[in-house]
Amino acid sequence: MxxxxxxxxxxxxxxxxxxxxxxAAFAATTDEEIAAFTGGAAAGEGGIEIGAPEIAExxxxxxxxxxxxxAEEIMLLATxxxxxxxxxxxxxxxxxxxxxxxxxxxxxxxxxxxMARMGDGSFVQATRTVKVTIGGCGG
Amino acid sequence: MAASKPRxxxxxxxxxxxxxxxxxxxxxxxxxxxxxxxxxxxxPRKIINRFTCDFNGTNVIDMEMHGAVSANPYIExxxxxxxxxxxxxxxxxxxxxxxxxxxxxxxx
Numbered sequence: 001m002x003x004x005x006x007x008x009x010x011x012x013x014x015x016x017x018x019x020x021x022x023x024a025a026f027a028a029t030t031d032e033e034i035a036a037f038t039g040g041a042a043a044g045e046g047g048i049e050i051g052a053p054e055i056a057e058x059x060x061x062x063x064x065x066x067x068x069x070x071a072e073e074i075m076l077l078a079t080x081x082x083x084x085x086x087x088x089x090x091x092x093x094x095x096x097x098x099x100x101x102x103x104x105x106x107x108x109x110x111x112x113x114x115m116a117r118m119g120d121g122s123f124v125q126a127t128r129t130v131k132v133t134i135g136g137c138g139g
Numbered sequence: 140m141a142a143s144k145p146r147x148x149x150x151x152x153x154x155x156x157x158x159x160x161x162x163x164x165x166x167x168x169x170x171x172x173x174x175x176x177x178x179x180x181x182x183p184r185k186i187i188n189r190f191t192c193d194f195n196g197t198n199v200i201d202m203e204m205h206g207a208v209s210a211n212p213y214i215e216x217x218x219x220x221x222x223x224x225x226x227x228x229x230x231x232x233x234x235x236x237x238x239x240x241x242x243x244x245x246x247x
Contacts, residue, residue, distance in 0.1 A: 065215075087203060087204045088203040090202070092197060092200060092201065093198065096216075100214065101214070103208070104207050105171070
């Protein structure tokens, strides 16, 4: 498929417009996800840890480990991704520890946020900045 | 596309009450729905949206996944057992198919 000069200009302009609108929309969804998870309750610090590399060479495959002893459910958010929710993990009675390790996509350098709902109904959260040199999410 | 092939790593035996690690990997493109093909058309989303692991019917882990999980999802977690039995693993695809694996374990 070939583009005329005019079509190319239009495409370029519309993609710039998309970029300008995007960041505000992304931030809102992160807050919404957190509110939906906690039901509006404030989250404390401590008792949850994120293990992730400081610099990820390839944003398509970033190893992340979340440990939250005593948690019932863990939610992992990539705050700078087009859709921030990465995964939600529920631990059953046969779980040996409240730890999960997986590989995720990060679109760009951003904060990874983990929240846990503890057995007593309280919430804790932790964040960790990961520098990404090549973005995931088809960037 | 080749059929998704699950692989699980479970120790052959474990001591009662002692936590051990389970590793799982499944081949799957995890197409996020955000990418576009060469003609600029969006590629439809096709991901595994849920993963569960049970031991003799008792839940170990239940994971809801979104587009930000990497291709060929790798999941590592811990389990604890008090009797011999079988772990069953289920991966739920967006298209409705379920990939299953199971692994027996003995008491040490």
